[in-house]
Amino acid sequence: MKLTKEQMAYLEENLGKNILPLSMFENTIRVGTEPNEVLLFYKKVWTFDEVKESFLKAAHHFNLFSSRLIMIDDDKYALQYCTDAVAFHDLPPIDDTFNNINIDEITKKIVKVKTLPGEPLLSLSVIQLKDGKLGGVSCSHAIGDGVSLTLFLAIWGSVIEGKDLPMPSNQRLFTGKPISSDKIDKVFTPPLSELSDVIKDRLKSNKIERYIKRDYFLGEFINEIKNQAKSENEKYIISGNQIITASLIKKYYNDILPDTDIIRLRSPINLRDVHPDIDAMYIGNGYFDSITEFTKVELEKMSIPQIGYRLKESIIDLRNEKYIREIAYLSKYGIEFNADMMKNYSLYNIDTDIVSSNLTHLNDLASLGIGEDKGSFVYVTTPVSTGFLMLREKSGRIFADITSRYPLK
Numbered sequence: 001m002k003l004t005k006e007q008m009a010y011l012e013e014n015l016g017k018n019i020l021p022l023s024m025f026e027n028t029i030r031v032g033t034e035p036n037e038v039l040l041f042y043k044k045v046w047t048f049d050e051v052k053e054s055f056l057k058a059a060h061h062f063n064l065f066s067s068r069l070i071m072i073d074d075d076k077y078a079l080q081y082c083t084d085a086v087a088f089h090d091l092p093p094i095d096d097t098f099n100n101i102n103i104d105e106i107t108k109k110i111v112k113v114k115t116l117p118g119e120p121l122l123s124l125s126v127i128q129l130k131d132g133k134l135g136g137v138s139c140s141h142a143i144g145d146g147v148s149l150t151l152f153l154a155i156w157g158s159v160i161e162g163k164d165l166p167m168p169s170n171q172r173l174f175t176g177k178p179i180s181s182d183k184i185d186k187v188f189t190p191p192l193s194e195l196s197d198v199i200k201d202r203l204k205s206n207k208i209e210r211y212i213k214r215d216y217f218l219g220e221f222i223n224e225i226k227n228q229a230k231s232e233n234e235k236y237i238i239s240g241n242q243i244i245t246a247s248l249i250k251k252y253y254n255d256i257l258p259d260t261d262i263i264r265l266r267s268p269i270n271l272r273d274v275h276p277d278i279d280a281m282y283i284g285n286g287y288f289d290s291i292t293e294f295t296k297v298e299l300e301k302m303s304i305p306q307i308g309y310r311l312k313e314s315i316i317d318l319r320n321e322k323y324i325r326e327i328a329y330l331s332k333y334g335i336e337f338n339a340d341m342m343k344n345y346s347l348y349n350i351d352t353d354i355v356s357s358n359l360t361h362l363n364d365l366a367s368l369g370i371g372e373d374k375g376s377f378v379y380v381t382t383p384v385s386t387g388f389l390m391l392r393e394k395s396g397r398i399f400a401d402i403t404s405r406y407p408l409k
Helices: 005-014 022-030 048-062 103-107 145-159 198-204 219-232 239-257 297-299 303-319 321-327
Strands: 036-042 069-071 076-078 086-089 122-129 132-139 211-217 262-270 287-296 328-331 334-337 353-359 375-382 385-391 398-404
Touching: 022 069, 036 103, 036 145, 048 086, 048 122, 048 145, 103 132, 103 375, 132 145, 211 239, 219 239, 219 303, 239 262, 239 297, 239 303, 239 353, 239 385, 239 398, 262 297, 262 303, 287 297, 287 303, 303 321, 321 328, 375 385
Parallel strands: 086 122, 262 353, 353 385
Antiparallel strands: 036 132, 036 375, 069 076, 122 132, 211 398, 262 287, 328 334, 385 398
16 A cells, blocks of 8 residues: 555554544545436547546546555454456447436446445446437445535546546545455455344345435526525525425425434535635535425424525525534644544434535536537436435526435335
8 A cells, every 4th residue: 555654554543533634524424325426418529438538537636546445343343445447338339319218227237336445436328329429427425425526527528629628636534456355354344244243133124115206496486586585594504405405305304304303404514615624625425414304393483584594594604614624624634534423423224314505506418518519417416315405407407306214205
């Protein structure tokens, strides 16, 4: 691994406590989880080798695939790596145009990655169409959060378009080329049978069937709720995203979580936007969840403006700079989370929690610096069993994909 004695001693002492990418997020939450996935359509005549070359250039620029240690159980370590950098899959071509294909069938073809010892952390599945190519990206959360994936896709777009690449963040613990599997000490790659019970249970939960429904939100609805909020209480100044989230939880809370009296709404906060020491180009897990709690009795009685305002208050409390500095800090080893803060941090629970993610800035490839006439995002998903994912169509219409373990009405 070419680490100094000082670095190795530090890792051994703090492994699984507070180091990114060695924090509790990777060691406790990420291992065994489902990946983030996107499917893109790009109108360009190029070979599969050219696709690989551009993708690898972007990957190497950001050094996504440095080896990372993870704790899989007490005193058991694994070396988590991306075998030969990226797993590429040239899938059979489809003799049809983009407008005529079945997207639901295509998404099933994307080759998923597994966040487990010895498995690739990122894959690209390419399908040739008559009028372009589909690229399905499957990315482990151990590499980074949704913002990281967006940053990477933007860099890939710059490579494709021949634009100058922005400088990557230097806030990473590991540097250098990926380590191939035949050069890894076997003591760091224990068999899956030695994974902790927590991780084994998570692998089982990944097999739970998920149901997805889509709701659209017009500007008229958002303006109507803003007017309602103002008439209810002058302090109820809430954003469009808070209105959408509030209306979704009020409409679906009982369908998504029928067996709990307490609902916890988790809203990921991008620390790159609010932490003064975190580089905007940092690729890793640079976010923290704001958790807003409701009882079902409250959700039944509360109006959408009341729900939205409670959500706003929770987010404001977390985005406080003093509190943010207590959560994460910058050391000579990179970005670290405060271990003491992590002791009381609640893990995502599919029986009580709903994750609300706002990706409305992703509407087409223009958002990644590529001409809007050259392609589009076709599909975006996050690895949660209970959640809301907000996106925007190229036309400007906002929609939310609601994910549940139970059929939705």
